[in-house]
Amino acid sequence: MKRREFILLMGGGLVWPAIARAEGGAKLHRIFWVSTQSGPDPFLDGFREGMRALGYVEGTNVTLETHYAPENPQALRKIVSELHRGDVDLVVSSGPATRVMTAITDVPVLFALSGDPVALGVVKSLAHPGTNFTGSTFLSLELAGKRVELLKDLYPKLRKLAVFSNTDHPGEPLEWRATLESCRNLGIEAAYVPFSGAREIENGLMAAGKVDADALLVFPDAVTLVHRARIAELAIAHRLPSMFGWSEYCDAGGLLSYGANQRTTYFRLATYADRILRGEDPSDLPVMRPDKFELAVNLKTARLLGIELDVSSILFRASKVIS
Amino acid sequence: MTDGAADSSSCTMPPRRSLFCKYFATLFVAAVVPLILGAAIEASFGYRDQRRQISAVLQADARAASDRIEAFTDGIRDQLGWMVQLPWSAGDDAQHKIDALRLLQQVPAIVSVSLLDETGSERVFVSRLLLNRTGRGIDMSTDPAVLGARGNKVWYGPVQYQRDSEPYMRVAVAGSLPAAGIAIAEVNLKLIWDVIAAIRIGENGYAIVVDDSGHLIAHPDISRVLRGRASSGSFGRIKHLVGAASGAAVITGERGNPVVALSVPAADVGWTVIAMQPTSEAFASIRAALWRSSMLIAFGVLIALALAYWRAHRMSGPIKQLEEGVERIRTGQFEHRIKIFSGDELQQLALRFNEMASELAISQQKSARIERLKQFLPSQVAELVEHSHELLEGQRREVAVIFGDLRGFTAFSTRNEPDVIMAVMREYYEAVGAVTTRHEATLIGFDGDGVMLLVNAPIACEQPANQAVRLAIDLQMTVQSLAGKWCDAGHAIGFGVGVAMGPATVGTVGYDGRLDYTAMGAVVNLASRLCNLAKDAQILADPTIAGKVRDSVPLASLGQRTIKGYDQALEVFAVAPADLPLKPPGSAQRGREKEPQDH
Numbered sequence: 001m002k003r004r005e006f007i008l009l010m011g012g013g014l015v016w017p018a019i020a021r022a023e024g025g026a027k028l029h030r031i032f033w034v035s036t037q038s039g040p041d042p043f044l045d046g047f048r049e050g051m052r053a054l055g056y057v058e059g060t061n062v063t064l065e066t067h068y069a070p071e072n073p074q075a076l077r078k079i080v081s082e083l084h085r086g087d088v089d090l091v092v093s094s095g096p097a098t099r100v101m102t103a104i105t106d107v108p109v110l111f112a113l114s115g116d117p118v119a120l121g122v123v124k125s126l127a128h129p130g131t132n133f134t135g136s137t138f139l140s141l142e143l144a145g146k147r148v149e150l151l152k153d154l155y156p157k158l159r160k161l162a163v164f165s166n167t168d169h170p171g172e173p174l175e176w177r178a179t180l181e182s183c184r185n186l187g188i189e190a191a192y193v194p195f196s197g198a199r200e201i202e203n204g205l206m207a208a209g210k211v212d213a214d215a216l217l218v219f220p221d222a223v224t225l226v227h228r229a230r231i232a233e234l235a236i237a238h239r240l241p242s243m244f245g246w247s248e249y250c251d252a253g254g255l256l257s258y259g260a261n262q263r264t265t266y267f268r269l270a271t272y273a274d275r276i277l278r279g280e281d282p283s284d285l286p287v288m289r290p291d292k293f294e295l296a297v298n299l300k301t302a303r304l305l306g307i308e309l310d311v312s313s314i315l316f317r318a319s320k321v322i323s
Numbered sequence: 324m325t326d327g328a329a330d331s332s333s334c335t336m337p338p339r340r341s342l343f344c345k346y347f348a349t350l351f352v353a354a355v356v357p358l359i360l361g362a363a364i365e366a367s368f369g370y371r372d373q374r375r376q377i378s379a380v381l382q383a384d385a386r387a388a389s390d391r392i393e394a395f396t397d398g399i400r401d402q403l404g405w406m407v408q409l410p411w412s413a414g415d416d417a418q419h420k421i422d423a424l425r426l427l428q429q430v431p432a433i434v435s436v437s438l439l440d441e442t443g444s445e446r447v448f449v450s451r452l453l454l455n456r457t458g459r460g461i462d463m464s465t466d467p468a469v470l471g472a473r474g475n476k477v478w479y480g481p482v483q484y485q486r487d488s489e490p491y492m493r494v495a496v497a498g499s500l501p502a503a504g505i506a507i508a509e510v511n512l513k514l515i516w517d518v519i520a521a522i523r524i525g526e527n528g529y530a531i532v533v534d535d536s537g538h539l540i541a542h543p544d545i546s547r548v549l550r551g552r553a554s555s556g557s558f559g560r561i562k563h564l565v566g567a568a569s570g571a572a573v574i575t576g577e578r579g580n581p582v583v584a585l586s587v588p589a590a591d592v593g594w595t596v597i598a599m600q601p602t603s604e605a606f607a608s609i610r611a612a613l614w615r616s617s618m619l620i621a622f623g624v625l626i627a628l629a630l631a632y633w634r635a636h637r638m639s640g641p642i643k644q645l646e647e648g649v650e651r652i653r654t655g656q657f658e659h660r661i662k663i664f665s666g667d668e669l670q671q672l673a674l675r676f677n678e679m680a681s682e683l684a685i686s687q688q689k690s691a692r693i694e695r696l697k698q699f700l701p702s703q704v705a706e707l708v709e710h711s712h713e714l715l716e717g718q719r720r721e722v723a724v725i726f727g728d729l730r731g732f733t734a735f736s737t738r739n740e741p742d743v744i745m746a747v748m749r750e751y752y753e754a755v756g757a758v759t760t761r762h763e764a765t766l767i768g769f770d771g772d773g774v775m776l777l778v779n780a781p782i783a784c785e786q787p788a789n790q791a792v793r794l795a796i797d798l799q800m801t802v803q804s805l806a807g808k809w810c811d812a813g814h815a816i817g818f819g820v821g822v823a824m825g826p827a828t829v830g831t832v833g834y835d836g837r838l839d840y841t842a843m844g845a846v847v848n849l850a851s852r853l854c855n856l857a858k859d860a861q862i863l864a865d866p867t868i869a870g871k872v873r874d875s876v877p878l879a880s881l882g883q884r885t886i887k888g889y890d891q892a893l894e895v896f897a898v899a900p901a902d903l904p905l906k907p908p909g910s911a912q913r914g915r916e917k918e919p920q921d922h
Contacts, residue, residue, distance in 0.1 A: 127550050
């Protein structure tokens with residue numbers, strides 16, 4: 001062997017992994033972001049942040065194509081037919097869109113659901129999804145009763161609770177049933193205020209204001225999240241202590257929220273996206289559940305409400321206090 | 324080069340190649356074996372050191388993980404301990420509830436807390452997910468947690484996978500006073516992930532935690548834990564294999580790749596922490612060292628190959644040259660020279676060889692010259708010319724001169740064809756030459772049918788006169804026997820001989836390639852005259868000869884004769900030995916036809 005070959009061999013050994021890595025990273029992954037919601041999409045921002053943290057740069061090694069079909073499941077079906085043509089590496093869906101995505105069997109689908117994905121039928125079990133679906137659940141169903149209890153802890157005089165719910169949301173009936181049961185256990189009358197999608201939210205809010213409730217419980221979902229400021233405003237206007245699912249609602253003026261951290265959830269969803277893009281089978285990736293729940297309380301809103309609240313019962317266990 | 328040389332070189336090829344091979348192999352082995360041996364020893368020691376070091380690192384990391392897990396469980400135990408410090412009293416439930424809620428706030432891993440009174444009935448239940456309960460509730464006195472805590476103060480429950488996915492464990496602590504009751508916490512073990520994920524051994528090494536039956540509790544890839552009990556089987560195998568080994572063991576890891584693994588028990592909870600690192604990484608440095616060594620060996624082998632080849636070539640090349648030189652010398656190419664400039668013994672050998680070749684060439688030239696000289700000089704003279712010049716230098720000495728001459732040759736030569744004449748002459752010359760050689764005399768030369776011989780010059784002999792006479796007799800007899808044959812063929816040819824002795828000047832004369840040894844002096848003339856005087860078959864001798872051989876050879880005095888060139892008459896003797904044959908018939912007719920010659 002000659003000197004030159006020797007150097008080539010040694011140098012090659014050092015350079016090769018770098019090249020391999022560069023080649024692996026150079027592939028442009030195509031991700032469809034499918035939602036029934038229209039922008040601004042707070043979930044997308046969280047997911048983007050997670051992907052960036054994992055070294056993905058949009059336009060360089062990943063493209064995120066957003067497909068919003070507000071109020072129009074038919075439009076989503078068109079997306080499904082587009083997906084069947086191939087060359088899409090991953091679909092990320094949230095909320096009602098996930099239900100439509102069940103038609104897809106050959107492209108991995110990541111979801112973020114507040115409900116139970118097993119009950120929804122997209123996965124076989126949490127431990128082994130066994131389908132092309134996997135993702136995160138916010139455990140809204142399990143937390144539904146807890147939210148009523150916390151609201152009552154803060155506002156012991158609670159007798160009638162308006163439950164503001166988007167019926168478009170998957171798992172919504174189960175959530176309502178769990179809420180209803182907790183209300184019964186706690187001796188509270190539940191007033192169901194359903195609405196269907198963003199288009200009906202104004203009507204829904206008007207209805208919520210008219211049920212003559214003591215407090216307002218809002219199921220967390222994309223529609224209510226986008227309109228959180230409007231909902232919070234209405235609650236304050238009607239002097240209703242309000243309970244939400246995520247701390248983002250409190251930031252926008254909601255009184256209380258109890259639920260998983262959105263940012264963490266979407267960050268984790270991005271790690272799954274990364275693993276699937278690297279070739280892992282979604283059917284082997286267990287559905288993630290949050291392990292930490294945030295209790296947020298907005299003291300500013302509490303003051304604005306001007307009603308007697310047992311803030312001390314909440315403060316010592318709140319993880320986030322807005323004052 | 325001739326065919327013969329080519330053949331000989333091809334037949335000597337194998338031994339030369341084998342010499343080359345031997346040198347080559349020896350030099351090569353001498354260079355490569357220590358290299359390989361060194362690398363192997365270094366590798367084996369390196370492997371042992373590395374193994375020990377990996378063991379230490381894994382031990383430290385596993386121990387750290389185990390300590391942190393114990394800190395985690397101890398933290399929960401201590402926190403629960405606060406819950407059961409005071410005995411229950413009526414109306415305490417609200418305060419206990421607040422304490423329990425605070426505990427939830429304090430310890431994120433705890434999902435729910437049950438506080439039981441001394442009877443084992445639930446008094447307070449707070450949860451992150453379920454609705455809180457206060458007041459006398461369900462009777463848990465037969466719950467294993469209660470029984471365990473009552474027995475040991477602290478009880479750690481088995482790991483359970485909620486919805487067959489998330490690992491949970493119940494921890495129960497009994498107060499030091501039985502009246503303080505028991506606190507039971509449900510702990511989400513997913514939160515140990517923080518402890519495990521923080522452990523990075525090298526680049527790809529990590530630690531996992533399994534329970535007593537080998538079910539996975541914590542893994543840096545949390546999704547493995549979330550796959551629940553069903554997928555934990557392989558970890559049981561790993562736990563078993565690692566547990567069986569003392570120190571670090573090389574086993575097949577969870578992904579089927581070989582890993583170095585070491586386990587440490589987390590005592591309180593009965594779990595096992597297994598730290599592992601892929602062998603590819605753990606032994607990367609030793610592999611790199613081996614790679615370097617093998618590169619070095621390869622490099623060394625190449626150098627050794629080149630050097631050995633060069634050295635062997637340097638050795639066998641000159642040998643081949645010498646061999647070829649010998650072959651060339653053998654075929655007479657003495658001008659061949661060997662050029663070796665190795666500066667060692669081989670060069671010296673080549674120098675000697677060249678000297679030998681040049682000396683051989685000189686000696687060859689000498690013998691070639693002698694061969695040439697022999698064509699013109701008597702062979703003794705020719706040898707002398709080459710070897711002892713002083714003998715041939717002109718000098719005056721006592722010599723015996725013999726002249727012989729055919730009778731009736733002129734008539735014969737005019738009557739016969741040249742081929743017959745030449746045949747006779749050839750026989751005559753051959754006979755004379757043979758006799759001369761036999762008696763170690765010097766043949767001065769032929770002059771047609773005449774011949775002149777010299778005794779005692781240049782080579783001296785003890786009794787020149789006797790020798791000369793014996794030669795003359797032999798000569799006469801030999802030629803006479805030929806003459807008889809010639810007579811039978813019808814040629815009347817006779818032969819007469821004259822012998823004289825006296826001082827003469829002898830020496831070589833000549834020019835260029837021509838060289839003659841001759842004698843000059845009265846004795847030469849006398850011998851010639853005597854020859855002329857002699858009749859066929861007669862040998863005439865002068866008084867000097869006669870005086871010297873009188874005792875040994877019968878002589879007959881022919882009386883005083885007048886010899887041309889001599890003032891006084893000389894007594895002439897005829898040699899008449901007893902064995903001298905009778906005059907053959909017809910010899911009388913052979914007259915003297917030759918005039919005496921002057922010399």
